[in-house]
Amino acid sequence: MITLNNITKTYGKEKTMAVDDISFSVNKGEIFGLIGPDGAGKSSIFRMLTTLLVPDSGTAVVNGFDVVKDYKQIRNSIGYMPGRFSLYQDLTIEENLNFFATVFNTTVEENYHLIKDIYIQIEPFKNRRAGKLSGGMKQKLALCCALIHKPEVLFLDEPTTGVDVVSRKEFWDMLKNLKKMGLTIMVSTPYMDEAALCDRIALIQLGKILSINTPEKLVAGYGETLYTVTGGNMYQLLNLLRSYAPTESCFAFGDSLHLTLKKGTSKQIATAFLEQQGFNKVIIQETTPGIEDCFIKLLKSN
Amino acid sequence: MNQLFSFIKKEFKHVFRDKKTLLMLFGLPTVQILLFGFALTNEIKNTRVTVLNYAQDNTSSELISKIDNSKYFDVVSYVRSESELEAEFRKGNAKIAVVFPKGLDSDLKHAKNAQIQLIADASDPNSATTITYYLSNIINEYNGLKLMKTPAPMQISAETKMLYNPELKGAPNFVPGVIALVLMLVCTMMSSVSIVKEKELGTMEILLVSPFKPIFIIIAKLMPYLIISIFNLIIILVLSVTLLDLEIKGSIILLMLASTLFIITSLAIGLLISTTAKTQQSAMMISLTGMLLPTLLLTGFMFPIENMPIPLKLLSNIVPSRWFFIIIKNVMLKGLGIGSIWKQLLILFGMCIFLLRLSIKKFKIRLQ
Amino acid sequence: METVISTDKLTKRFGDFIAAHELSFEVGKGEIFGFLGANGAGKTTAMRMLCGLLMPSSGKASVAGFDVYTETEKIKRNIGYMSQKFSLYEDLTVAENIRFYAGIYGLSFSDIKRKTDELLSKLGMQGEAKKLVSALPLGWKQKLAFSVSLVHEPRIVFLDEPTGGVDPVTRRQFWDLIYYAANSGVTVFVTTHYMDEAEYCDRVSIMVDGVIAALDSPGNLKKQMNAPDMEDVFYQLARKAKRSE
Numbered sequence: 001m002i003t004l005n006n007i008t009k010t011y012g013k014e015k016t017m018a019v020d021d022i023s024f025s026v027n028k029g030e031i032f033g034l035i036g037p038d039g040a041g042k043s044s045i046f047r048m049l050t051t052l053l054v055p056d057s058g059t060a061v062v063n064g065f066d067v068v069k070d071y072k073q074i075r076n077s078i079g080y081m082p083g084r085f086s087l088y089q090d091l092t093i094e095e096n097l098n099f100f101a102t103v104f105n106t107t108v109e110e111n112y113h114l115i116k117d118i119y120i121q122i123e124p125f126k127n128r129r130a131g132k133l134s135g136g137m138k139q140k141l142a143l144c145c146a147l148i149h150k151p152e153v154l155f156l157d158e159p160t161t162g163v164d165v166v167s168r169k170e171f172w173d174m175l176k177n178l179k180k181m182g183l184t185i186m187v188s189t190p191y192m193d194e195a196a197l198c199d200r201i202a203l204i205q206l207g208k209i210l211s212i213n214t215p216e217k218l219v220a221g222y223g224e225t226l227y228t229v230t231g232g233n234m235y236q237l238l239n240l241l242r243s244y245a246p247t248e249s250c251f252a253f254g255d256s257l258h259l260t261l262k263k264g265t266s267k268q269i270a271t272a273f274l275e276q277q278g279f280n281k282v283i284i285q286e287t288t289p290g291i292e293d294c295f296i297k298l299l300k301s302n
Numbered sequence: 303m304n305q306l307f308s309f310i311k312k313e314f315k316h317v318f319r320d321k322k323t324l325l326m327l328f329g330l331p332t333v334q335i336l337l338f339g340f341a342l343t344n345e346i347k348n349t350r351v352t353v354l355n356y357a358q359d360n361t362s363s364e365l366i367s368k369i370d371n372s373k374y375f376d377v378v379s380y381v382r383s384e385s386e387l388e389a390e391f392r393k394g395n396a397k398i399a400v401v402f403p404k405g406l407d408s409d410l411k412h413a414k415n416a417q418i419q420l421i422a423d424a425s426d427p428n429s430a431t432t433i434t435y436y437l438s439n440i441i442n443e444y445n446g447l448k449l450m451k452t453p454a455p456m457q458i459s460a461e462t463k464m465l466y467n468p469e470l471k472g473a474p475n476f477v478p479g480v481i482a483l484v485l486m487l488v489c490t491m492m493s494s495v496s497i498v499k500e501k502e503l504g505t506m507e508i509l510l511v512s513p514f515k516p517i518f519i520i521i522a523k524l525m526p527y528l529i530i531s532i533f534n535l536i537i538i539l540v541l542s543v544t545l546l547d548l549e550i551k552g553s554i555i556l557l558m559l560a561s562t563l564f565i566i567t568s569l570a571i572g573l574l575i576s577t578t579a580k581t582q583q584s585a586m587m588i589s590l591t592g593m594l595l596p597t598l599l600l601t602g603f604m605f606p607i608e609n610m611p612i613p614l615k616l617l618s619n620i621v622p623s624r625w626f627f628i629i630i631k632n633v634m635l636k637g638l639g640i641g642s643i644w645k646q647l648l649i650l651f652g653m654c655i656f657l658l659r660l661s662i663k664k665f666k667i668r669l670q
Numbered sequence: 671m672e673t674v675i676s677t678d679k680l681t682k683r684f685g686d687f688i689a690a691h692e693l694s695f696e697v698g699k700g701e702i703f704g705f706l707g708a709n710g711a712g713k714t715t716a717m718r719m720l721c722g723l724l725m726p727s728s729g730k731a732s733v734a735g736f737d738v739y740t741e742t743e744k745i746k747r748n749i750g751y752m753s754q755k756f757s758l759y760e761d762l763t764v765a766e767n768i769r770f771y772a773g774i775y776g777l778s779f780s781d782i783k784r785k786t787d788e789l790l791s792k793l794g795m796q797g798e799a800k801k802l803v804s805a806l807p808l809g810w811k812q813k814l815a816f817s818v819s820l821v822h823e824p825r826i827v828f829l830d831e832p833t834g835g836v837d838p839v840t841r842r843q844f845w846d847l848i849y850y851a852a853n854s855g856v857t858v859f860v861t862t863h864y865m866d867e868a869e870y871c872d873r874v875s876i877m878v879d880g881v882i883a884a885l886d887s888p889g890n891l892k893k894q895m896n897a898p899d900m901e902d903v904f905y906q907l908a909r910k911a912k913r914s915e
Contacts, residue, residue, distance in 0.1 A: 036837070037809075037835060037836050037840070038808050038835035039807065039808050134710045135709040136708075136709055161834070161835065162831075162834070162863065163709065164707075164709045164863065164904075164908060165708075165863070165865060165901055165905055165908065166708055166904075166911070167709065169905065190835050190836075191864070234870070235849040235853065238846075251839075251842050252842055252845060252870060254865075254869035254870075254899060254900070255869040255888060255889065255892075255900075296838050299837065299838070299839050300839070
């Protein structure tokens, strides 16, 4: 559905690298996640695929059309939700939706089935101006506006940034429903925990792809034993373990520390060391790594 | 077509929901007219004049009655000496004094030259300049009448600028200027700001990605300002006629057509600005410094172009409002037809086509 | 533990709308206090009242020992503030930014110089001192902004979503700085959308619809709500929210 071949994009006279020789493809009907921090190049990739930017080199094809030559055809068949919720703040929910429907040469009624599940949640406020909505409601409205012309591919650039956990969960449920309707969805996010909800993900940093895989295979390929460390003052434990020579890496992860050890050191040895340093209640356990662990590891090895 | 229509409807909603913009759009022409109109014309009505007449002859009494008959001046007192004159000023009884020298008649006859002294209270320098200017015009006019009667030239008046405004009304001079100014402001500044706002909001990205043709985006964004400008023009004309007693001498249709041409030119400039400006503030800054200042300074509305140094004179040629100013003056004040303004119309039309093509070409169908 | 923030039935109304309703809590010296809430729950309002930017409608509150009604100027001298939308000037260099902020808090010239050097070396940014802030990577900017908010040695620092959008490694490095500051006795009052970060806090309060729905250590909250992690705790509480901004 979407194919990128050696796409490169730089900005300005200094040729600041935004996207560096990236290639990947997205299959029809899948949710593909671009996972990476701000400045990784996510938005640039989105803008090239939505024909808003021309790549410096390389080719990209969306829905069978070239992003440079056939931009008009692409513009007809995609839905795009830019990084910020791009709505007219002084128009009401209903007016925004109607406007985007007409701009895309359709009506709200015609494709109402597509947005129904989402729209009924914000319908009670349909006469409220977009500027007065909460982040979660703006997000839902923006999604409705991107869907209203029944696109085949949906590009969502950081749809969950700045939105609270409840709205984020609801949003991902909506995406799963849209997937069932046959839409291909490309989504970007800085939240690693959302990666697990995609069919396939590309981890991206500084314009380069670190890895492309399904979340399961990515995690399976972690390749090291990961331990959690709990019990004791986290900050002191963290400092101690970082200064401990056999430690490969140690990071705070929620209520525990995630620890990997150099070859030849077992968790028993590490536990003994900590006990010797006065941490008597410390428990070191093996655990399955998450996407974030993988990302950190990839960042360190690059 | 339906798409375009609903887009334009949306633009009007933006305008009508933003109270500040609305006030600026419709308050601006009214305020400008009232400000220029009343502030400038009322000041010089019934200015108190005192006379020190050493001559006591025909010329002086003719001049005095002429001054007194003008609606700008009232002769309120006659004094007999310089010290009395000074006292009049001090008491605030007079704003300006006319001093006729001894032997005015004979001086004029034999020496072909005579001098009348005007003394003004310059504590308010602006009005002093204006009233002195007005009073000397009355004297010059009298001179002109005399000139026709007598065979030999007596005194030459250099003042010709008042030709089409013989009663020296302030209004006719600035109304064309105000029209140019208001249209420029609304069309150029407001339209560029409204386009850049979509860029800032990020909605421009969605619009560009939609199948809606970019040219329609341009038309839809500019259309409200075209309509509002025409409406503004009507407001200005109605206010000028009703409040300022100004007569529109020429064809209103011609006036409207020429104005529409100017409006489209200004919109094209606004569009051009919006293609380079990244933020609403910068669009506003470019409009103000790049457009408003030249309109004020280089159209001949505040400062006569004839008196400018050559480089500025040349520069004024590329300011669209300079040509528009001439067109309105000719049509509205002089009542001239298309024959007198075809050259200016042609220049403006050329500018309009050029700017439109350039701005549409520069309007990006992509980002960056 | 010494109390540095204490509120008693602190309330803010905007017309009929009660943005924050009878907030009562205490924060101790050196504590990392997580201040969570759904969008529109009233977090920002509460934080503004504590910073002395917004006059409460009723209730009591003292910050660093000063009253929020009458001693806002003194409060401002004793707190630091950093928000996700940067408090740094992009068109000034790193050193200029530090000097500027030190200057507006009235530090003496010698202190400004000492602080600048100290801060640059702590961040390992001596080489970047003369670079424009706009040229720095996002993560560095955030670290710098945090350090700058501490330049006048405040007793409390308010962090409004300080880690939005940065990569996981930088995010953790940022938390190292927070721990370091808390260890040296600075009270850290932080809001975040990352629920794993909520776990790093000593105590967490969760606001829903203008009231504090829960306040305890992350461990206790998870136990009480029978939740595997803070995300679930938050979800259980915020799901019940009725209002949006």
